[in-house]
Amino acid sequence: MLLRHTPEKINERHALTINPAKTCQPIGAMYAALGMHGCLPHSHGSQGCCAYHRSTLTRHYKEPISAGTSSFTEGASVFGGQANLLQAINNIFTVYEPQVVAVHTTCLSETIGDDLPQIIDKAGKEGKIPKGRYVVYANTPSYVGSHVTGFSNMVKGMARVAESTGHKNGKVNIIPGWVEPADMEEIKRLAGLVGVDIILFPDTSGILNGPMSGEYKMFPEGGVTIDQLKSAGDSLGTLALGEWCSADAARFLDTNNKVPCRVLDIPIGLKATDRFVDALRIIAGVSVPEEVTHERGQLVDMVSDMHQYFFHKKVALAGDPDQLIALTEFLVSIDMWPTHLVSGTPGRAFEKRIRELTADLPYKVNVKADQNADMFLLHQWIKNDPVDLLIGNTYLKYIARDEDIPLVRWGFPIVDRVGHQYFPTVGYKGGLRLLEKILSAILDRKDRDDPEQSFELVM
Ligand code: SF4
8 A cells, every 4th residue: 555644534735746747847848849850859957857857758658768958067057057058059969960959948947047049049140050950949947837838838939930931831730739659640640531731740750659670860750840840830720739738839820920720629539539530621621531430430339339338437537638628528428427637737727628528427526737736636536436447647556556446547657558659549540449448447347356146258
């Protein structure tokens, strides 16, 4: 009982977070940056931050994550990190020759107040940025927001590369939100099936789920190119998947480059995928292709075949707002009952959406989304009102073990299993995968717990 000290009685806490349901901003910025082709992320702060961010991403993706650091010591902490960053930009372009360096700040450089645009401008004027190479940036102070905020900020930094020539390129920008590389591949596949020419950014497919080829490539194939990012300013429109991760960049392109945007949910589950496919269909001016309809039918078939096992199963969820909103809608649509939800990413709109999606359930859902929302509170809720299933990242395994509840690993980070890099959970195919995982967890538990007289061979 590793969590044996978690009490049932819930006391209001303001100054203490225990097992937070989030991680720090630069991790999100680093993940987004890796979705640019030939990009070396750079952490403007001390070495420890960078090591932590890299190791978290490495543990989740099981891939080496390269990133530079400004290596702050006492001097930079007192006098500012400009000299370190100028030196770093020069070193990185000289030694590693990336197409783009993506700089994000840390708590320390933000507290000092380092002015990234000014320093990057100075680097350009001093000839430290070779012709045709780019430095993008994001401010990622980790004492506000979460890894989701950092992701969104870096995606907005990427949107700043967009240029408007006055000639439309006939493409649609899709900002996929914080999803797995396999999900990004799936979004591209669906858009291709519907016949929409897209610019997807960021795009970590091929970078964080690449093959073992026997040859080390510092910059693997894959990722959105700088030319594509420039061209994003000439696109017909932008589909932003997820309010928290993608909307800021899409609205920036709308305001700055007059590229109209629409914000949708991440296409997780039947309804959200329907809305995504419908948006693509309208853009392409076509009917939904038979192949996509076929995949949808398979998902509906699995739901109807196995509905009795999903029916009124209570679920506790921890994760990020964009993902939890789409997942909650999916679970409710198959008659499961989301019961407790926590997200460490602040946002009142999240709670409002969850309340709307769960309005027809026969009880009021426990939901909390702010800096102090933590797994400790989730555990307390579960002690007071037990659930049949947990869905969330690896950190839920402690609650799963102590309360003997099956856990479906989904979200970020997953550091003790594989598969999330390779098998999508977006789109209809992804919905099948997600249902299969949920169903396996529920049925494995049923097989374990059923008395002999009701132990079934066929389910
Ligand atoms: S929370 Fe701040 S100090 Fe800690 S690792 Fe993240 S950026 Fe560094």
